[in-house]
Amino acid sequence: MTQHNNRDHVQPTVQEEVLAYPFPLAEHSLEVEDPTIYTQLQAECPVARVRMPVGGEAVLLTRHADIVKAFTDPRIGTVQFSDGEIPRRGRGRGPGMGTERASLFTVSDARHNKIRRLVTQWFTVKASNELALRVEEVTNELVDAMERSGPPADLFEDYAIKTPMTVICELLGVPSEDEPQFRQWARVLFSVETLPEEASAQWQKMAQYMLPLIEQERKQPRNNVLGTLVKAQELGDEALTQEEMLSFATGLIIAGFETVSTTFTNSAFILLQRPELLAHLRERLDDPEYLAKAIEEILRMTPLGTAGRARIARDDLELSGCPIKKGDVLLLDSRGGNRDPEVFPHASEIDFERDPNPMITFGRGIHACLGQQIARMELRVLWSTLLKRLPTIRLAVPPSEVPWRPEDSATTGPAHLPVTW
Numbered sequence: 274m275t276q277h278n279n280r281d282h283v284q285p286t287v288q289e290e291v292l293a294y295p296f297p298l299a300e301h302s303l304e305v306e307d308p309t310i311y312t313q314l315q316a317e318c319p320v321a322r323v324r325m326p327v328g329g330e331a332v333l334l335t336r337h338a339d340i341v342k343a344f345t346d347p348r349i350g351t352v353q354f355s356d357g358e359i360p361r362r363g364r365g366r367g368p369g370m371g372t373e374r375a376s377l378f379t380v381s382d383a384r385h386n387k388i389r390r391l392v393t394q395w396f397t398v399k400a401s402n403e404l405a406l407r408v409e410e411v412t413n414e415l416v417d418a419m420e421r422s423g424p425p426a427d428l429f430e431d432y433a434i435k436t437p438m439t440v441i442c443e444l445l446g447v448p449s450e451d452e453p454q455f456r457q458w459a460r461v462l463f464s465v466e467t468l469p470e471e472a473s474a475q476w477q478k479m480a481q482y483m484l485p486l487i488e489q490e491r492k493q494p495r496n497n498v499l500g501t502l503v504k505a506q507e508l509g510d511e512a513l514t515q516e517e518m519l520s521f522a523t524g525l526i527i528a529g530f531e532t533v534s535t536t537f538t539n540s541a542f543i544l545l546q547r548p549e550l551l552a553h554l555r556e557r558l559d560d561p562e563y564l565a566k567a568i569e570e571i572l573r574m575t576p577l578g579t580a581g582r583a584r585i586a587r588d589d590l591e592l593s594g595c596p597i598k599k600g601d602v603l604l605l606d607s608r609g610g611n612r613d614p615e616v617f618p619h620a621s622e623i624d625f626e627r628d629p630n631p632m633i634t635f636g637r638g639i640h641a642c643l644g645q646q647i648a649r650m651e652l653r654v655l656w657s658t659l660l661k662r663l664p665t666i667r668l669a670v671p672p673s674e675v676p677w678r679p680e681d682s683a684t685t686g687p688a689h690l691p692v693t694w
Contacts, residue, residue: 294323294333294604295362295579301673303539303576303686308621311335311609320595323604329360331602333581335609337616337633339592343605344637347382348588351640352602354469359602362465362580362683380517385639388517391505395444395498396643401650404440408651411439412658420662424693425669429538432659433690437533437651441526444498447486454482458523459531466681479523487518498525525644531684532577533648537655539686540575542675543623545668550623555660567625568653573611573632574623578684581606582636607633669693 296305305311314321319336334340343349352359380388394400415435419426426432434456442449461467461475490503499522505513544551557563581604586597597603610633612620617627635642642648659666668675669691676688 288318288321291322291324291330292333294325294331298579298685301675301677303543305608311606311612312614315609315613315615319593320597325360326362327360329602331360331583331604332597333604333606334592335606335613336593337610337613337631340605340607340610340633341637342592343584343603344633344640346590348586348590349584349603350587352583352585356585359583359585361583361602382639388513388521389639389643391513392498392501392521392643395501396646398646401646404647405650405654407443408436408440408654409658411436412654413662416658416662425691426693428541428690428692429534429687430689433537433541433655434530434534436537436655437530437648440647440651441529444529445486445522445525446490446495446497446499447526451482455526455530459527460682462527463531463683464681465683476520476523479526480519483519483522487522498522529644529647533651535577535684535686536572536575536648537652538690539577540571540652540656541690541692542672542687543575544571545666545692546672547623548667550625551660553625554656555664558657558660563625564653564657565649566628566630568649568656569630569632570623570625570627571652571656572634572649573617573627573630575634576608576685577634579608580604580683581608605636663694666692666694 296307296310298304299306314333314335319334319339321333321335322330323333325331334343412432415432419431422431435452438452438455439449441447442452458475458479462472467475486499487503490500491507494500494504502513502518502521506515506518544554554564554567557567584603584605586599586601586603589599590597611617614620616631635645635648675690678685678688
C-alpha cells in the first residue's frame with residue numbers, strides 16, 4: 274500500500290480545548306453529529322486530549338498510521354485490572370478493558386501467543402470456508418421462517434443474531450437453546466455502567482455454566498474448540514490453566530455473536546437507505562472477488578460502537594510528532610482511522626471495489642480479532658442469502674422510527690430493524 278505522507282512534516286497545532294468524548298451521534302444515525310470532527314483532528318490535532326464522561330482525560334488517536342502503531346508497538350499495552358481507575362466512558366470498565374480473571378488480554382504477550390496457537394486452526398480462512406455451508410443452511414432456514422410468517426420481520430431478531438449464535442454454539446458444543454442466557458450475559462458485560470465487581474460476578478456465573486460442558490468433553494471428547502481447549506488443559510497449567518480455558522470459552526460466546534450480529538444489523542441500516550448500493554451488490558453476489566471487497570468496505574464503514582479501544586502507554590513515546598507520556602490512556606478510534614483521507618481516497622464514500630482497503634476494524638498486532646475470518650464469512654453469507662432470497666427487501670418504517678440501543682451499551686445502532694419485501 275502506498276500511503277500519502279504530505280502531512281508527515283506538518284507540525285500539529287496546539288490544542289485549544291479538551292473535547293468531550295465519545296463524540297455524540299446525530300439522532301437516529303450511525304454518523305457523528307459533527308461530520309468534520311475527525312478530518313479536522315486528523316489534519317490539525319491528530320493526538321488529542323479528550324475528556325471522558327466519568328472524569329479524567331485520555332489521548333484520542335484518529336490517524337490510521339498512529340492507530341496501527343498503537344496496536345502493534347510493544348510500548349503500548351492492553352488495559353489491566355491492576356491499572357486501577359482509568360479515564361473511561363462509564364462507571365464500568367467495559368468489554369476488553371480488563372478484569373481480575375486471566376484472559377488473552379491480561380496474560381503476557383508470550384503466554385497470549387501460546388494460547389492463541391492452541392486454537393488457531395479453528396479460525397483460519399480454510400476453517401471459516403468449511404463452516405460456510407452450514408451458515409448458508411442456517412441463513413436459508415431463517416429466511417424460510419421469515420417468509421412463512423410474512424412481512425414485516427425484525428432483521429436483528431429473526432436473522433442477524435441467530436446466525437453467529439449457531440456458529441458459536443457449534444464451535445464450542447454449547448446448547449443453542451441457551452441463547453437467551455448468552456444474551457443476558459452480553460447485555461451486562463457490554464454495558465459501560467456495569468461495575469467491575471458486577472462483571473466479575475457475571476463471569477463467575479458463566480464459568481459455572483461452562484464447567485459441566487467441560488467435564489462432558491473430558492469424558493466424551495469431540496472435534497471442536499472446547500475439546501481442543503480441554504485436551505490442552507489436561508497437559509497441565511504450563512499449557513493452559515483452567516481459568517484461561519474458561520475465560521477463552523466464555524469470551525468467545527459473548528464476543529462471537531454480539532459483534533457480528535451488531536455489525537450486520539448496522540450495515541443493513543446503512544445500506545437499506547442506499548438502494549443503489551444494494552442493487553450493485555445484488556448484481557454481483559456470485560463474483561467472489563467483488564463480494565470479498567464489498568465485505569471489507571462494509572466493515573470499514575460500519576461502526577460497532579461510539580468509543581475507541583483503550584490502551585495504555587507503558588513508556589514514553591511519540592505519535593505524529595506529539596509526546597505520549599507513560600501511563601497515558603490511549604483511545605484507538607477505528608471510526609476515524611477507517612476514514613483517514615491519507616489512506617482511503619474519498620473516505621466518506623462507500624466503494625465496494627475499494628482496493629487496497631487496509632481497514633482496522635479488527636485491530637492489528639497480537640490482539641487482533643481472532644475470529645475475523647469467521648466474521649467475514651458470516652457477513653458474506655448473511656448478505657448473499659438475504660439479497661438472493663429477498664431481493665426487494667427494504668425498511669418497513671422510516672429510519673427515524675427504527676428503535677435504538679440504550680445509551681449505556683458499548684455497542685451502538687438499531688435494537689431492532691423492521692423490514693419488508
